[in-house]
Structure formats: C-alpha cells, structure tokens
Amino acid sequence: MERKRVFLLRRRTSSMQAPSSRSVHLSEWQKNYFAITSGICTSGQKADAYRAQILRIQYAWANAEISQLGAAVLFKKYAEKYSAVIDSDNVETGLNNYAESILTLARSQQTDSDRWQSGLSINNVFKMSNVQEMMQAGQKARESLLAPADVSVLIHKEAAVLDPPKFSVCGGSGDRGPLTDLAHNTNGTQDIPEGTPSMCPLNARPPALTNTSKTCPTSLTPSGEFATAKFHAIPLFGSVKKENNSSPTANIGLNKSLPNQSCLPSGCENPWAQKAFYGSGIIDALSTPIVNKAFSKTEDNGQREESSLPAFKTAKEQLWIDQQKKNPQPQRVSGSSYGGVKKSLGASRSRGIFGKFVPPVPKQDGGEQLGGIQCKPSGTGPAEPAHIADERLKNLEPKMIELIMNEIMDHGPPVNWDDIAGIEFAKATIKEIVVWPMMRPDIFTGLRGPPKGILLFGPPGTGKTLIGKCIASQSGATFFSISASSLTSKWVGEGEKMVRALFAVARCQQPAVIFIDEIDSLLSQRADGEHESSRRIKTEFLVQLDGAATCSEDRILVVGATNRPQEIDEAARRRLVKRLYIPLPEASARRQMVTKLMSRERCCLSEEEVSLVVRQSDGFSGADVTQLCREASLGPIRSLQAADIATVTPDQVRPIAFIDFENAFRTVRPSVSPKDLELYENWNRTFGCGR
Ligand SMILES: Nc1ncnc2c1ncn2[C@@H]1O[C@H](COP(=O)(O)OP(=O)(O)OP(=O)(O)O)[C@@H](O)[C@H]1O
Numbered sequence: 294m295e296r297k298r299v300f301l302l303r304r305r306t307s308s309m310q311a312p313s314s315r316s317v318h319l320s321e322w323q324k325n326y327f328a329i330t331s332g333i334c335t336s337g338q339k340a341d342a343y344r345a346q347i348l349r350i351q352y353a354w355a356n357a358e359i360s361q362l363g364a365a366v367l368f369k370k371y372a373e374k375y376s377a378v379i380d381s382d383n384v385e386t387g388l389n390n391y392a393e394s395i396l397t398l399a400r401s402q403q404t405d406s407d408r409w410q411s412g413l414s415i416n417n418v419f420k421m422s423n424v425q426e427m428m429q430a431g432q433k434a435r436e437s438l439l440a441p442a443d444v445s446v447l448i449h450k451e452a453a454v455l456d457p458p459k460f461s462v463c464g465g466s467g468d469r470g471p472l473t474d475l476a477h478n479t480n481g482t483q484d485i486p487e488g489t490p491s492m493c494p495l496n497a498r499p500p501a502l503t504n505t506s507k508t509c510p511t512s513l514t515p516s517g518e519f520a521t522a523k524f525h526a527i528p529l530f531g532s533v534k535k536e537n538n539s540s541p542t543a544n545i546g547l548n549k550s551l552p553n554q555s556c557l558p559s560g561c562e563n564p565w566a567q568k569a570f571y572g573s574g575i576i577d578a579l580s581t582p583i584v585n586k587a588f589s590k591t592e593d594n595g596q597r598e599e600s601s602l603p604a605f606k607t608a609k610e611q612l613w614i615d616q617q618k619k620n621p622q623p624q625r626v627s628g629s630s631y632g633g634v635k636k637s638l639g640a641s642r643s644r645g646i647f648g649k650f651v652p653p654v655p656k657q658d659g660g661e662q663l664g665g666i667q668c669k670p671s672g673t674g675p676a677e678p679a680h681i682a683d684e685r686l687k688n689l690e691p692k693m694i695e696l697i698m699n700e701i702m703d704h705g706p707p708v709n710w711d712d713i714a715g716i717e718f719a720k721a722t723i724k725e726i727v728v729w730p731m732m733r734p735d736i737f738t739g740l741r742g743p744p745k746g747i748l749l750f751g752p753p754g755t756g757k758t759l760i761g762k763c764i765a766s767q768s769g770a771t772f773f774s775i776s777a778s779s780l781t782s783k784w785v786g787e788g789e790k791m792v793r794a795l796f797a798v799a800r801c802q803q804p805a806v807i808f809i810d811e812i813d814s815l816l817s818q819r820a821d822g823e824h825e826s827s828r829r830i831k832t833e834f835l836v837q838l839d840g841a842a843t844c845s846e847d848r849i850l851v852v853g854a855t856n857r858p859q860e861i862d863e864a865a866r867r868r869l870v871k872r873l874y875i876p877l878p879e880a881s882a883r884r885q886m887v888t889k890l891m892s893r894e895r896c897c898l899s900e901e902e903v904s905l906v907v908r909q910s911d912g913f914s915g916a917d918v919t920q921l922c923r924e925a926s927l928g929p930i931r932s933l934q935a936a937d938i939a940t941v942t943p944d945q946v947r948p949i950a951f952i953d954f955e956n957a958f959r960t961v962r963p964s965v966s967p968k969d970l971e972l973y974e975n976w977n978r979t980f981g982c983g984r
C-alpha cells in the first residue's frame with residue numbers, strides 16, 4: 294500500500310515537475326523513506342527523516358503534485374510516526390529520553406537568576422596554594438627589605454622604578470606577583486619587565502608618586518617600619534595585608550617612620566602620618582589625600598580586614614598626586630608660606646618694629662600675638678588655598694578670594710617713618726591709631742580702641758600713598774591695598790562682591806589694614822546719574838565698614854586716601870572718623886627731602902644753596918620736590934657732549950651743582966595751584982581732625 298502511494302506520488306510528480314527538480318525530490322523522498330524503513334538509523338535520524346517527509350508532502354500538495362486527500366493521508370501517517378519517535382521515552386526507539394536527561398541536567402544547575410554564592414571564604418582562600426605562595430613570597434620580601442644594607446638601594450630604586458605603571462602577570466602558581474618578585478630578588482627591588490601583559494589589577498604597580506630619592510632620608514627607623522617603603526607604592530592597585538602592629542598607619546610606607554622628612558609620598562600617606570609630619574597640625578585630614586585603603590567586613594568572622602583595593606581617587610587626591618609629581622619639594626602649607634600669593638608685601642622686607650611679616654593667610658599664632666583674633670588654622674592641602682577653608686569665606690567665590698590675595702600691596706621697598714619727610718602730626722596720629730593698638734591691644738581697649746577708618750586727604754603727591762606703604766611695612770598687620778578705581782572699573786558688576794570678599798578675607802587675617810587709594814572714586818557723593826553698580830559698591834562698602842566694627846575684637850582698619858575729599862559721601866565721611874590732612878611739605882620737610890635725595894648722589898650743594906632750593910620750592914608737593922631733584926641730577930649729564938656719553942666714566946660726570954637746580958626750576962613747577970590748596974585747607978578746617 295505504502296509502496297503504491299509512493300509510486301503514485303512519484304508518477305504524478307514526474308508528470309508535473311521539471312525532470313531535474315522532480316528527480317531531486319524523488320531521490321530525497323526515497324532516501325528518507327529507506328532510512329525510515331531500513332531499521333538501521335537511530336531514533337534521531339528517524340525523526341529527522343519523518344520531518345523531512347512531512348515537509349515534502351506539504352511541498353507536493355502546495356504545488357498540486359498530489360491531491361489534497363492524498364496529502365492529508367500521508368501527512369497524518371508521517372505526523373504520527375514522527376510524534377511516536379519524538380514523544381517516546383523509550384531509550385531505543387524514542388527521543389523523549391533526551392529531553393528528560395537534559396531537564397535532569399538543567400535541574401542540577403544554578404540558573405543565572407539564582408544568587409551566586411562563592412565557595413570561597415576568607416578562611417579557605419588563605420589555604421589555597423597560590424595564595425599561600427604569594428603570602429610567603431611577600432613575607433620574604435619584607436624580611437629582605439628590613440636589611441639595613443638594602444635601604445638606600447631601595448629608596449633609590451623606588452624613585453626610578455615607579456615611573457611608568459608596570460604590571461605583572463598574576464594567577465597561576467608559576468606566576469609571580471610583585472611580592473613574589475621582591476622575594477626572588479636579592480635586593481627586593483627588581484621590577485617586572487615592561488610590556489609584561491597585565492592580567493590582573495591586583496598586581497599592577499602604580500605610577501611613580503614621588504621622587505623619594507631626592508628628598509627622603511635613607512635612615513632606618515628603629516621600628517623597622519621603613520621596611521614597608523617598597524609597599525607603600527602599591528596600594529593603589531596592590532594588595533597589602535595589614536601589618537601586625539595594628540596601627541592605622543600600617544600602609545603608610547615611608548611617612549610614618551620618618552616624621553622629619555620633607556617629602557610626602559603621595560597617595561599613600563594618611564592623616565595620622567601627616568600629623569606626624571607637620572606637628573603643627575596645619576594640614577589636617579581634609580587636606581590629605583585619603584589613604585587608598587578599604588576596610589571590608591568579611592562574611593566569616595566579622596573581623597575587619599584591611600586591604601588596599603584598586604581605590605577610587607577623588608579629583609582632589611589626584612591633584613595632590615599630580616602636584617607632588619610636578620613638585621616633589623616639601624609642600625608645607627602654613628600660615629607663613631602661602632605660595633599662591635603672587636604679591637606678598639614685604640615678604641623679603643625687614644619688618645620694622647615687629648620684624649615680622651604677617652602674610653595674608655590665616656595665622657597660627659601671630660594673630661594672638663598681635664591682639665587679633667586667631668584665625669582658624671585652615672586645614673587645607675596645597676591644592677586648596679588655605680583661606681578657602683575658613684568658614685567665613687565659604688560663600689565667597691574662590692576667584693574673588695584669589696584676586697584679593699593677589700591684590701596685596703606692591704613689591705616696593707620697605708618704607709620707614711623716616712622716609713616720610715614732615716607731616717609729623719599725621720605720622721604721630723597714625724602711629725597712635727594703627728601701630729600702637731596692634732602692638733598693645735590690651736591697652737587700646739574700650740574708648741581707646743582704634744577707629745575703624747581713617748582718611749588721608751590732601752593735595753596730590755604729598756605722600757598719602759607713601760604713608761599707606763609705611764603702615765604696611767611698620768604695622769605688622771596684614772595689609773591689603775586696593776585701588777578704588779580698580780574696584781569700580783576692573784571688576785565691573787562684581788565690585789560689591791569684591792568689597793564683601795575683601796572684608797571677609799581681612800576678617801580672617803586680622804589684624805588687617807585695608808588701604809584704599811583714591812577712595813573718592815569709591816565713595817563719591819550719590820548723584821542722580823550715578824551708575825547702579827557703583828551705588829551698590831558704595832552701599833556694600835559702608836555696610837562692611839560698619840560690620841568691621843560690630844565685633845569689638847575685630848581689628849580691621851580701613852585707611853582711605855584721596856586728593857578729592859570734598860567728593861566723599863557724607864555717610865562714608867562719618868565712618869572714616871580720623872580725617873588727616875596731608876599738606877604740602879613745609880620748608881623743613883622739603884629740606885629733609887632734598888638733603889636725603891642728594892645724599893645718594895654726587896652733589897656739591899652748600900647749606901646756603903640747599904636753603905635757596907628749599908625757599909624757591911615753596912608750594913611744591915613732595916612729588917614735585919622729588920621731580921625737581923631728578924631734573925637737577927640730569928644737569929651734569931646734559932653738560933656733557935653728546936659724543937662723550939658713550940665713553941665717559943661715572944667719575945668723569947661732574948657733581949650736581951646749584952646751577953642744575955636753577956635750570957630745573959625752569960621746567961619743574963608746582964603741581965598744586967593756590968586755589969586748590971585753599972579748597973583742601975577749607976575742607977580740613979571743616980572736616981579734618983588735625984590741629
Ligand atoms: N612727605 C614726603 N616725604 C618724602 N617723599 C615724599 C613725600 N611726599 C611725597 N613724596 C614723594 O612723592 C612721591 C609721590 O607720593 P605719593 O604717591 O605718596 O603721593 P600721594 O599723596 O599719594 O599723591 P596722590 O594724591 O596723587 O595719590 C613719593 O613717591 C615720594 O617720592
């Protein structure tokens with residue numbers, strides 16, 4: 294029956310299909326049929342053959358090669374046979390046993406969704422041979438590093454070794470990690486050759502953190518902790534087992550053992566170690582890069598295991614490391630060494646009566662000494678200016694603070710009171726108001742307390758700015774010198790912020806003197822057409838000026854200087870309680886100036902001639918007198934032949950003579966008109982505090 298149907302199928306197919314296609318299908322059909330009936334194929338092959346037959350039947354019916362009835366009969370028959378093989382769990386004739394065994398296999402496995410539990414525990418991991426081997430190697434390395442003979446080699450190598458990140462293969466028993474390497478080398482410092490493939494970050498070596506060979510002493514501490522020197526470079530990636538000393542500084546490397554050393558191997562030090570470095574505690578934990586240590590609680594015994602995992606580094610830490618790389622010199626940030634200040638008034642000056650420069654950074658002890666409030670010692674690292682840390686500055690823009698720090702008085706030479714000729718009353722008053730209160734804050738209390746502001750006013754070139762510089766040199770206070778015009782023009786729109794920041798910084802740096810030159814442009818009378826921003830600056834300044842005195846302990850003195858006192862706002866005038874007239878120099882002052890200036894030159898002026906010059910220079914300002922002397926000093930040069938200028942020796946230049954002054958008087962005129970002078974004197978009579 295079956296053969297008959299196949300024959301019929303073959304016959305119909307052969308009549309309907311192209312010969313080649315038909316013959317292909319036929320041969321396929323026959324092949325499958327004999328495979329099924331031969332009894333020699335496996336159940337799987339049988340199933341495949343039946344499935345192929347079913348497909349052929351469908352194909353033949355779809356192409357009208359067989360009738361629908363014939364197709365249905367054949368389809369039913371082969372489908373049953375196919376199912377019989379697929380569904381049967383008979384090992385010999387069916388396939389369902391495969392599914393069974395696969396399911397059995399699958400059931401015994403964890404699926405991905407199941408929570409994976411490692412068979413490793415903190416205890417059994419140490420029993421593993423690889424781990425044992427590594428630990429032993431590490432122990433050997435430590436022992437070898439303890440040998441004093443190796444120490445210098447070690448330090449030297451350390452600097453050289455750590456430059457590029459180097460990696461070692463890890464894992465297999467034959468592999469050696471860095472600890473193993475140390476153990477295998479005689480001095481314990483040989484490196485894995487570069488280019489060795491990195492397989493595991495555990496053994497990766499960190500980049501150079503500092504050039505310890507330059508700055509670190511090579512002595513060995515009695516505790517032997519120096520032996521960890523090699524390992525301190527590892528923590529970023531390496532794994533270091535906690536030392537037995539149970540100290541939190543187990544991984545500090547060189548730092549702890551060398552408290553006096555100036556270098557700071559970065560990335561490995563910790564707050565305790567830094568405290569040891571800087572006993573003053575200037576740099577606190579905040580400023581210290583966090584030690585790359587991770588404390589993890591183990592599952593087994595709950596003990597805290599210290600490990601140095603590949604640690605996350607904050608930008609601050611990275612900055613610290615970068616800075617250390619760039620500048621391996623000691624970076625002690627203290628109140629007296631704020632390196633970020635470009636202009637540091639008198640950093641190299643002799644400091645007059647105090648002999649001490651008070652920098653514009655928080656003082657550690659100076660504030661107390663000079664009667665000011667001791668500013669909070671700022672715990673900042675080198676990457677962060679010390680002043681930023683102060684609470685009072687937290688709302689200010691760092692940029693502003695930086696600007697203010699850079700706006701500190703100019704680099705000029707120190708100015709002594711003797712350098713200022715005349716103006717005796719003003720000088721005496723300033724000493725009384727500024728210098729003495731800072732020297733003896735205990736006496737200058739209550740009503741004797743210093744004023745919050747003084748105003749120096751007078752014609753141009755009379756020494757007001759000079760007095761400001763002298764205060765800076767002599768007072769021992771932190772001195773801020775800001776030109777009012779720069780507040781109004783340089784930082785357009787930000788002037789009031791600058792004023793606020795200026796006072797905030799000054800408050801942190803007490804005692805402080807804020808010298809504002811050309812204060813009239815800051816505190817000019819309010820006018821209708823006044824620009825909004827300058828009005829805001831003025832308001833802010835007045836607020837701050839008041840605020841400066843709200844705390845009785847605040848020692849901030851504002852010294853304003855102007856040659857247009859009449860333009861100063863009455864509200865500001867009230868706050869600048871001491872208004873000192875700095876007049877044109879008197880005859881004695883002019884004599885003093887001429888004598889002093891001429892004493893530095895070759896000059897042959899007699900006393901009478903000097904007196905003549907003094908008399909003739911009546912109405913000259915200090916600046917005019919200086920200009921007169923300069924002009925006169927050029928007289929001897931002018932008397933030379935132009936051709937001689939190139940060859941003449943300094944000795945051959947004749948001394949300055951009275952004739953030169955006479956010539957100079959022809960070109961140098963007083964810069965202050967009598968009319969202007971009258972205005973100043975009137976204002977002084979009205980508002981001045983002089984006699
Ligand atoms: N009393 C003085 N003693 C010595 N030198 C003086 C004196 N007054 C002025 N000078 C000289 O004049 C120069 C200018 O002085 P200074 O800049 O202090 O004047 P000022 O009063 O601030 O002028 P302005 O009001 O224009 O700012 C000084 O550098 C100094 O050489």
Ligand SMILES: [Mg+2]
Pocket residue numbers: 757758759810854
């Ligand atoms: Mg001036």
